[in-house]
Amino acid sequence: MQILHPFAGSVQQYTEQLANPDSHRPGHCPQCQAKHPLTAHGFYTRTLIDTAFDGVIRVRRYLCEACRRTVSLLPEFVLPYLRSSLAMIALFLITRLLLAQTLNNATQTAPPPMPYQRGQFWIRRFRAQAEALCVALAALTQPAPAPNFVHRALTMLQSTGWIAAHRFLFAGVRCHLLGWPRGLAPDGRRAAFSTPAAPA
Numbered sequence: 001m002q003i004l005h006p007f008a009g010s011v012q013q014y015t016e017q018l019a020n021p022d023s024h025r026p027g028h029c030p031q032c033q034a035k036h037p038l039t040a041h042g043f044y045t046r047t048l049i050d051t052a053f054d055g056v057i058r059v060r061r062y063l064c065e066a067c068r069r070t071v072s073l074l075p076e077f078v079l080p081y082l083r084s085s086l087a088m089i090a091l092f093l094i095t096r097l098l099l100a101q102t103l104n105n106a107t108q109t110a111p112p113p114m115p116y117q118r119g120q121f122w123i124r125r126f127r128a129q130a131e132a133l134c135v136a137l138a139a140l141t142q143p144a145p146a147p148n149f150v151h152r153a154l155t156m157l158q159s160t161g162w163i164a165a166h167r168f169l170f171a172g173v174r175c176h177l178l179g180w181p182r183g184l185a186p187d188g189r190r191a192a193f194s195t196p197a198a199p200a
């Protein structure tokens with residue numbers, strides 16, 4: 001199971017504080033609710049592309065001694081299964097889908113060059129997810145007047161902040177900003193959009 005690393009900062013700061021397993025050790029198991037701290041259980045690696053980073057990062061893993069299942073702490077600047085950082089994806093979606101409506105030269109503010117298909121993939125997934133995002137994010141921010149769900153979802157993400165929105169969606173309702181691919185939904189649970197958890 002993946003949960004979010006309760007850490008806000010740069011990729012470099014994330015890497016530096018990763019050495020200490022105690023700094024963000026979960027105090028209980030999110031899967032069986034056993035009330036004891038989890039045991040450090042190594043790392044796995046994943047690739048990450050950010051505005052100033054292109055390489056491999058480590059993700060810390062913990063083991064629950066009670067249910068023998070692992071929990072990994074994903075830094076909140078990345079999304080599960082996607083290589084590019086949340087900031088990169090956000091910048092691209094805003095440039096193409098929001099600003100492109102009003103600025104002819106929106107492409108000049110686009111992120112660093114990347115494969116055309118990757119951007120198309122994000123846009124396709126975001127369009128499919130936009131209406132559900134609007135419903136879920138209504139727990140955090142006022143729905144803005146907009147011509148369609150894509151615009152409304154982007155506006156709501158902008159006003160909430162993408163990381164804050166991702167944190168709420170992922171931790172609160174197990175919703176992926178770009179939608180879970182088939183077979184990768186967390187714990188096989190369906191996201192409960194009708195009753196989103198109240199923000200703390």
Ligand SMILES: [Zn+2]
Nearest residue numbers: 029032064067
């Ligand atoms: Zn457990």
